[in-house]
Amino acid sequence: MPCDAADSALKIVDFQEAHLPEILAIERASFPRPWNARAFLAEARHPTARIRVLLGPRGRVLGYAVFRRYDQAVHLLNLAVAPACRRQGLGRRLLEEVVQQARRARLPWVVLEVRVSNRAAQRFYEAFGFRRIQRLPGYYDDEDGWLYLYEVPAAHRGGEAGEREPA
Ligand SMILES: CC(C)(COP(=O)(O)OP(=O)(O)OC[C@H]1O[C@@H](n2cnc3c(N)ncnc32)[C@H](O)[C@@H]1OP(=O)(O)O)[C@@H](O)C(=O)NCCC(=O)NCCS
Numbered sequence: 001m002p003c004d005a006a007d008s009a010l011k012i013v014d015f016q017e018a019h020l021p022e023i024l025a026i027e028r029a030s031f032p033r034p035w036n037a038r039a040f041l042a043e044a045r046h047p048t049a050r051i052r053v054l055l056g057p058r059g060r061v062l063g064y065a066v067f068r069r070y071d072q073a074v075h076l077l078n079l080a081v082a083p084a085c086r087r088q089g090l091g092r093r094l095l096e097e098v099v100q101q102a103r104r105a106r107l108p109w110v111v112l113e114v115r116v117s118n119r120a121a122q123r124f125y126e127a128f129g130f131r132r133i134q135r136l137p138g139y140y141d142d143e144d145g146w147l148y149l150y151e152v153p154a155a156h157r158g159g160e161a162g163e164r165e166p167a
Contacts, residue, residue: 003085005056010090012097015044015051015064022061023053030080033141040066043077052097054081054090065094067101073109074102095128102152110152113145122146 015023020037027034043049043066054063063081067074076098081091102110113136114121122132130148139145 003056003062003082003088004058004060005062005085005088005090009057010054010062010093012052012054012093015040015053017041017044019053019061019064023064026061026063026080026082027078029083035078043068049077050101052094052101054094056085063090063094065098067098067110069101069105069107072107073111074098074105074107076110076112079112091124092128095125099150099152108152108154110150112148113139114148115140116144116146122148125150 020040023040024034024037040051044051046068048070049066049068051064051066053061056062061082062085064079065076066078067076069075079091079094079098081094098110102108110130112125112130114125116135125148126132128150130150133147133149136145136147
């Protein structure tokens with residue numbers, strides 16, 4: 001199916017169970033070991049986790065990001081964009097949303113892991129400003145991972161009250 005991602009219709013909302021069928025279709029098209037419904041529902045119920053869903057025209061799911069808040073960092077657990085909608089800046093929008101959530105919680109870091117074979121995702125995170133920190137032997141059952149870190153610019157760590165937009 002072609003991508004309909006008219007900019008004026010894009011919005012990012014909290015996960016609802018009704019999004020799940022489209023999320024699972026994107027997930028299966030994106031990862032060698034996709035999450036199942038139970039994994040998404042467990043994150044949706046987890047007290048420090050959040051799933052943000054990028055919707056396009058007619059409420060179609062175009063992508064999503066799953067992350068948890070810890071003491072010092074937001075940990076990005078999953079992020080994907082529908083295959084037909086890639087290279088249009090939608091992944092970047094989702095990452096900006098994750099960074100904004102870190103800013104609001106006054107957390108200085110966003111961390112994530114990527115499969116060593118997933119060069120597209122590594123380029124994507126590096127283009128955004130993430131730094132590769134460390135190889136993680138056996139992080140995935142069948143493969144090593146890379147740990148990536150993004151430092152939320154200090155001037156941008158606002159919190160709700162003193163929120164400031166990036167320059
Ligand atoms: C990685 C992913 C989320 C990127 O989403 P996207 O919407 O295509 O990314 P964007 O269009 O916002 O890309 C922003 C920049 O990242 C870089 N980038 C993104 N995809 C890239 C690719 N396949 N190869 C090289 N660079 C890439 C580019 O610099 C791009 O800017 P440009 O298009 O102006 O050159 C998407 O490819 C995806 O869903 N992949 C499968 C799931 C996955 O691997 N998720 C990450 C797991 S850790």
